[in-house]
Structure formats: C-alpha cells, structure tokens
Amino acid sequence: MPVSYMEINLNALRHNLRVIRQHLPKEVNVLAVVKANAYGHGAVETLRIAMEEGYTAAAVARVEEGAKLREAGFTCPIYVLGLPLPEDMLMGVKYDLTLPVDDTVDLDAFEDIAKGAGKTVEVMMPIDTGMNRIGTHPEDVKPFLKKLAGYPHLHLHGTWTHMATADCKDKSAALKQLDRFDEAIAQMPVTDDFVISSANSAGVIDIPKSWHNLARPGIIIYGPQPSDEMEHKLDLQYVMRIVSHVTHVQTLHKGEAIGYGGTYVADKDMKTATVPIGYADGYPRCLSNKGEVLIGGKRCPIVGRICMDQFMVAVDDSVKPGDEVILMGRQGEGEITLDEVAKTAGTIPHEITCDLKRIPRVFVEK
Numbered sequence: 001m002p003v004s005y006m007e008i009n010l011n012a013l014r015h016n017l018r019v020i021r022q023h024l025p026k027e028v029n030v031l032a033v034v035k036a037n038a039y040g041h042g043a044v045e046t047l048r049i050a051m052e053e054g055y056t057a058a059a060v061a062r063v064e065e066g067a068k069l070r071e072a073g074f075t076c077p078i079y080v081l082g083l084p085l086p087e088d089m090l091m092g093v094k095y096d097l098t099l100p101v102d103d104t105v106d107l108d109a110f111e112d113i114a115k116g117a118g119k120t121v122e123v124m125m126p127i128d129t130g131m132n133r134i135g136t137h138p139e140d141v142k143p144f145l146k147k148l149a150g151y152p153h154l155h156l157h158g159t160w161t162h163m164a165t166a167d168c169k170d171k172s173a174a175l176k177q178l179d180r181f182d183e184a185i186a187q188m189p190v191t192d193d194f195v196i197s198s199a200n201s202a203g204v205i206d207i208p209k210s211w212h213n214l215a216r217p218g219i220i221i222y223g224p225q226p227s228d229e230m231e232h233k234l235d236l237q238y239v240m241r242i243v244s245h246v247t248h249v250q251t252l253h254k255g256e257a258i259g260y261g262g263t264y265v266a267d268k269d270m271k272t273a274t275v276p277i278g279y280a281d282g283y284p285r286c287l288s289n290k291g292e293v294l295i296g297g298k299r300c301p302i303v304g305r306i307c308m309d310q311f312m313v314a315v316d317d318s319v320k321p322g323d324e325v326i327l328m329g330r331q332g333e334g335e336i337t338l339d340e341v342a343k344t345a346g347t348i349p350h351e352i353t354c355d356l357k358r359i360p361r362v363f364v365e366k
C-alpha cells in the first residue's frame with residue numbers, strides 16, 4: 001500500500017447510486033455525472049457501478065473525458081456538457097459522444113466533420129434560462145431549430161437547462177428558470193425519445209418539476225448533500241477517505257517556530273508529527289494552522305504552514321512513525337467529514353475532491 005492514498009469505498013458509492021435511483025420515479029432515467037474523473041473518485045469505476053445500478057448514461061465536461069470512457073469499453077450515451085470548438089467536434093464524432101450545440105457554435109464545421117466521418121451525430125440543445133453560462137435563450141429557439149434543420153448530419157437528441165440556485169433555500173429563481181425552460185420546450189419537436197433534462201443533485205432531491213425524463217446528479221453520488229440549505233436530505237455515505245502515515249516525530253521546544261514563515265511558535269514543549277501530503281496533492285494550503293487530522297482516532301491540529309508535499313501536526317506522546325493518519329474520513333471513534341474539510345477551507349466539497357489528484361486511488365468494498 002502507498003504511504004499516502006485515497007481510499008474509495010465502492011460499497012458506499014453503490015449505496016448512494018441506489019438511493020438516488022430509488023428516490024426518482026421509474027420512468028425518469030438517470031445519468032451519472034462523472035466529469036473531472038468522477039469529482040476525483042475515478043470515472044471508470046463509478047460509471048461501471050452506475051451501469052449495474054440501472055443508470056442509462058454518463059455526462060462529462062470535455063470530449064477527452066468521454067473518449068477515455070469509450071476506450072474503457074462503455075457503450076452508453078455519453079453527454080459532453082461543455083460546448084465544443086471544431087477540434088473537440090472531431091474527437092466527439094470519432095468517439096460517438098453526444099455534444100451540445102447552441103446558437104454560438106460553428107455548425108458548418110460540425111456538419112463537415114460529421115459528414116466527413118460518414119456519421120449522423122446526436123446533439124443536445126442546452127437552453128440558457130438564467131445561468132448565463134452556455135445555451136440558446138428561449139426566445140432564440142425557433143430560429144436556431146430552423147437553422148439546425150439545414151444540417152442533415154446533426155440530429156437533435158434532446159435539450160437541457162442548468163439551474164443556478166437549486167441548492168438554495170429560496171427556490172423561486174430555480175422555479176422561474178424551469179418555467180423559462182417550459183417555454184423553450186414548447187417550441188421543440190418533442191417525441192417519446194426526445195431527452196429533456198434539468199435536475200442536478202439539488203433538483204433531484206428538492207425539485208420534482210426538474211425531473212423531466214433524465215436526471216443528472218453529480219455531487220450526491222459521492223456523499224455530500226448539495227448544500228446545507230436543502231429542504232430534504234438523502235441517506236448518503238461519504239465515498240472518499242484520505243489516508244497517510246506519520247513519517248517523523250519530534251519535540252518542538254517552547255519558543256521554537258515550525259514550518260515556512262515560522263507562523264506557529266510553541267508556547268510550551270510539545271510533540272509534532274510530519275505527514276507526507278501537501279498542497280501539490282490537492283490538500284488545501286489554506287488549512288495551515290486551521291485544519292485537523294485523526295491519529296489513533298483522536299484529532300490533531302495542523303501546526304505551521306502546509307508545504308508542497310508535507311505538513312506537521314501537534315500530537316501526544318503515543319504517536320510514532322508509521323501510525324495511520326486520516327485527513328478525511330473515519331478512524332476509530334473519530335470522523336473528519338468532507339463537508340468539514342470544505343467548510344474549514346472556505347469552499348465546497350466538489351473542489352476538495354476534484355483537487356486531490358496526485359495520491360493514488362485504492363478501491364475497497366466494505
């Protein structure tokens with residue numbers, strides 16, 4: 001086993017996928033959002049279990065991510081969420097990915113690429129109902145559809161919109177976005193197999209109006225609730241644990257400083273332990289002098305600044321080199337949750353798990 005690693009609990013992942021699937025009516029399909037390597041958890045492994053649990057498709061941010069899933073053998077629809085430039089279209093067509101197009105995309109280039117490959121490409125039409133990121137506005141849907149109809153190698157597969165505030169306590173803006181989405185849908189050629197989608201994780205939990213015929217949960221697959229303003233909660237389990245081991249133990253004498261900048265000075269003789277993970281691994285540097293870890297089930301505060309590859313914690317006399325350190329997850333009676341780490345770092349759980357890229361993933365079932 002490596003000294004520092006990310007433990008991914010496949011049973012917890014399966015539990016969450018099942019809870020989400022069971023929360024939605026049978027007639028609503030669900031895809032697994034596995035962008036950014038499944039928010040750091042491993043896209044191939046996550047999607048494999050999602051398929052076993054009855055999920056019908058995957059969503060990724062970029063064509064390269066979709067290509068990797070195809071090369072791993074997945075044959076389900078793979079939706080790319082980000083708008084393609086011509087370079088992306090080539091790869092998207094090669095790997096049979098479902099790409100989004102709005103009224104800013106170069107459809108001539110796309111048609112040429114599809115025609116050149118001898119394929120009819122499935123495209124999605126994202127609608128901008130208030131996020132102001134990508135998508136055609138509802139009032140521009142008619143002319144855009146008319147234009148799209150002139151490209152015989154681009155086939156309209158469905159539509160989606162993305163809510164900006166579904167995880168807020170006040171749902172009025174999200175509901176207004178869904179009304180705008182309805183206006184857009186009313187102008188589309190809706191057949192039985194036309195895909196309509198707007199539910200992110202918060203929509204899945206709190207907003208039945210957003211379910212349509214395809215839900216797109218991301219973060220809840222991995223354990224956190226979408227925010228602490230949610231009206232309802234699903235019974236979810238954290239999937240990721242961050243494990244390391246003490247490499248060095250020493251006495252820090254009263255008056256001595258520790259780490260870069262000497263930002264922590266011992267006010268009495270104390271023991272410190274060194275942990276071989278740092279900000280280059282994605283452990284946030286802003287946890288310097290703020291975060292805590294578990295050793296022997298007990299909390300140990302970080303002392304001094306987090307370095308690129310290591311940091312130091314205050315420990316008691318029992319701690320020795322080789323002891324297991326938990327940066328995130330359970331150990332004995334103790335637990336440091338992903339939500340706690342994110343809160344202390346002043347960010348959201350998504351950013352924490354996406355950033356943890358250098359340490360290897362170890363998959364367990366327990």
Ligand SMILES: *Cc1c(COP(=O)(O)O)cnc(C)c1O
Pocket residue numbers: 033035081162199200201202216217218219220226
């Ligand atoms: C990331 C993303 C999702 C998933 O969002 P969560 O809040 O993690 O559930 C769904 N749809 C789009 C368009 C996204 O970009």
